[in-house]
Amino acid sequence: MQRVIDKVKELLANGVADRVLAWKVGEFPYDRIPGVFKDDLDGLCYDSFSACNLSKYLINETKKDGRVLVLMKPCDSYGVNLLIKEHRIDREKIYILAVPCNCKVDIEKIKDSGIKGIIDIAEEGDVLKINTVYGQKELDRRQVLCDKCLSCQGKKHVIYDEIIEDDEQQNIEKTDRMEAVEELEAMSPEERFAFWRSELSKCIRCNACRNVCPACSCNKCIFDNTDTGVAAKSNADSFEENMFHIIRAFHVAGRCTDCGECSRVCPQNIPLHLLNRKFIKEINELYGEFQAGEDAVTTGPLTFFTMEDAEPDVVYKKGRD
Amino acid sequence: MLRLSADKLDKLFSAISDAKELYLPVEENGSSKFDKWSEETQVNLNRLNTVKSPKDLFFPQSEDLMRFKKEGKKITVDTPDENCKEFVVFGVRACDVKSIEVLDRVFLSEPVDTYYESKRKAATIVSLACSEPEESCFCNIFGIDATEPAADVSTWLADDYLYWEAKTEKGEALTESIKSVFEQAEDTSAVDAQKENVKAIIEKLPLSGLNLDYFKNNDMMDIFNSEKWDELYEACLGCGTCTFVCPTCQCYDIRDYDTGHGIVRYRCWDSCMYSDFTLMAGGQPRTTQKERFRQRFMHKLVYFPMNNDGEFSCVGCGRCVNKCPVRLNIAKVIRALGGEV
Ligand code: SF4
Numbered sequence A: 001m002q003r004v005i006d007k008v009k010e011l012l013a014n015g016v017a018d019r020v021l022a023w024k025v026g027e028f029p030y031d032r033i034p035g036v037f038k039d040d041l042d043g044l045c046y047d048s049f050s051a052c053n054l055s056k057y058l059i060n061e062t063k064k065d066g067r068v069l070v071l072m073k074p075c076d077s078y079g080v081n082l083l084i085k086e087h088r089i090d091r092e093k094i095y096i097l098a099v100p101c102n103c104k105v106d107i108e109k110i111k112d113s114g115i116k117g118i119i120d121i122a123e124e125g126d127v128l129k130i131n132t133v134y135g136q137k138e139l140d141r142r143q144v145l146c147d148k149c150l151s152c153q154g155k156k157h158v159i160y161d162e163i164i165e166d167d168e169q170q171n172i173e174k175t176d177r178m179e180a181v182e183e184l185e186a187m188s189p190e191e192r193f194a195f196w197r198s199e200l201s202k203c204i205r206c207n208a209c210r211n212v213c214p215a216c217s218c219n220k221c222i223f224d225n226t227d228t229g230v231a232a233k234s235n236a237d238s239f240e241e242n243m244f245h246i247i248r249a250f251h252v253a254g255r256c257t258d259c260g261e262c263s264r265v266c267p268q269n270i271p272l273h274l275l276n277r278k279f280i281k282e283i284n285e286l287y288g289e290f291q292a293g294e295d296a297v298t299t300g301p302l303t304f305f306t307m308e309d310a311e312p313d314v315v316y317k318k319g320r321d
Numbered sequence B: 001m002l003r004l005s006a007d008k009l010d011k012l013f014s015a016i017s018d019a020k021e022l023y024l025p026v027e028e029n030g031s032s033k034f035d036k037w038s039e040e041t042q043v044n045l046n047r048l049n050t051v052k053s054p055k056d057l058f059f060p061q062s063e064d065l066m067r068f069k070k071e072g073k074k075i076t077v078d079t080p081d082e083n084c085k086e087f088v089v090f091g092v093r094a095c096d097v098k099s100i101e102v103l104d105r106v107f108l109s110e111p112v113d114t115y116y117e118s119k120r121k122a123a124t125i126v127s128l129a130c131s132e133p134e135e136s137c138f139c140n141i142f143g144i145d146a147t148e149p150a151a152d153v154s155t156w157l158a159d160d161y162l163y164w165e166a167k168t169e170k171g172e173a174l175t176e177s178i179k180s181v182f183e184q185a186e187d188t189s190a191v192d193a194q195k196e197n198v199k200a201i202i203e204k205l206p207l208s209g210l211n212l213d214y215f216k217n218n219d220m221m222d223i224f225n226s227e228k229w230d231e232l233y234e235a236c237l238g239c240g241t242c243t244f245v246c247p248t249c250q251c252y253d254i255r256d257y258d259t260g261h262g263i264v265r266y267r268c269w270d271s272c273m274y275s276d277f278t279l280m281a282g283g284q285p286r287t288t289q290k291e292r293f294r295q296r297f298m299h300k301l302v303y304f305p306m307n308n309d310g311e312f313s314c315v316g317c318g319r320c321v322n323k324c325p326v327r328l329n330i331a332k333v334i335r336a337l338g339g340e341v
């Protein structure tokens, strides 16, 4: 995306910031690693594989001197608002360049389609031309988009200083993000329990979901704190497998921006976003529509109290349904 | 060499599991692992690397070491039965076979880790040669031959047959116990052809040209102090994915847990990427993520070889390459520090 690189150069030359947080090319044609560039923009890349959410990196970046220019996808911009609201980053120290997004491609899905030994990937419209050691392959990019993109909340950036407008046509079919949650709700409690057990029993407690999450920004997570008595590096039994995720889901309730990173990074393909979306759905129903990170000021529904709030007995009533 | 028609693999698996437990690569619910075979399991021999490696069978992610119970003034200490039932692991790739050798060096040298030893002794390992390596594979740079895997028995899936060759006494014994499922392979040219073909493919893989000379020829402190680490670690989230999927990562933590009825002393995998790794009374010796990140690669590429006759403790399986959420990996580290050809 030459447009993006040119804009970054221009902004740096104008002195809006002294460095830029963006994506860097890596070993493979699909590796896009979060990275900071100063004068040399070599390797800076924004394309179909720039899926990582950069917002959380701003916590460390804004601890440094100077100002950082950051490239933001629409979904990542919610994380920025959340982090500003929670006083985790200093708005003054960032300059946000909003970049358009036409959905990201999931390399795992490419590989799951049976394509191995990838040497090079070229994009022509919706066609991915993939050169492999086993020959030339082609795929329709729409078949291998990241799950998070299939149900993304739109192409609007909720915070930015400058924007590069979208000039591409969107032709991606979206699914309703609550569809899968509703499927789970339709199950019997036993079925639902079995579903979550089969998923969570795969968890290896690598903490990737937690560490990538812009809402998980505690300086020391309770699960890492040896003084709490609940610190754990592995799941010894099913109770611990469930507990880690239940606690995490509760802790990010009302704060999860639904950026989809947790599920994207899970090495075991656990659909963690379904837990968080269930919370989002419940919150919307009980307190009215709320989107975490929509802005950096509105108090979240779970962090203040009104007389109209749902009574705790909704839990019992729900449980009986 | 023996062989058996590839559509009769189930017969082989059932023959093995008549006598011993059999573990092999299984596809389950969007993931893959070495799991116990039964007629219902969905075996997948096409997948090169399971998410978690066979390491789990010898060195489980969490393992009880002993239990203490106090009654009055009497304390009883129970240790688990260390007589592990004999089992067979089938479908282990050359890189993973080598990773078990790496673990052996750690756990079987004095003082011997008896928990590991009992499982290791009980296991017969049947390897499977690779027929379609992936771009993340770089076993060759560690001198591993993906077409000629070591282990107790080596096997090849070629031209609709499974070719079977016992390599050790354990392997001979297993073969003897199930020999009725095999026929003699008079013609093994399919295996030879596959070997040649795969070797040619490996040469073309993007990581196969990585060079380890920098790590062999430079002073430990120079590598440690290289400025490159500053940039390399930058994106690292400090999760434990790379360490937990790695077949050779061997660090563990030991803790006591109060069950309310007594104390369980257990160990579980630890990760040098974590903030409380090697935490001690005086604090954590590696206070920044840069230091933790550096530790993982220094261990694999410098410290381990220094203590183990030059053997690296990475086997090039590519698991960390594929699973790092931000796509950092050891290959990038090797190249960036000086492993360019
Ligand atoms: S990323 Fe997946 S495997 Fe890792 S801790 Fe989270 S749920 Fe468990």
Ligand code: SF4
Pocket (backbone or CB within 6 Å): B235, B236, B237, B238, B239, B240, B241, B242, B243, B273, B323, B324, B325, B326, B327, B328, B329
């Ligand atoms: S290198 Fe990657 S997998 Fe390893 S701790 Fe860092 S982010 Fe996690």
Ligand code: SF4
Pocket (backbone or CB within 6 Å): B242, B245, B246, B247, B248, B249, B300, B313, B314, B315, B316, B317, B318, B319, B320, B321, B330
């Ligand atoms: S460091 Fe990575 S490539 Fe090397 S053995 Fe471990 S997981 Fe495999």
Ligand code: SF4
Pocket (backbone or CB within 6 Å): B048, B049, B093, B094, B095, B096, B130, B133, B134, B137, B138, B139, B140, B144, B145, B146, B315, B316, B317, B318
């Ligand atoms: S690293 Fe080598 S042995 Fe391991 S799966 Fe790849 S080709 Fe096979």
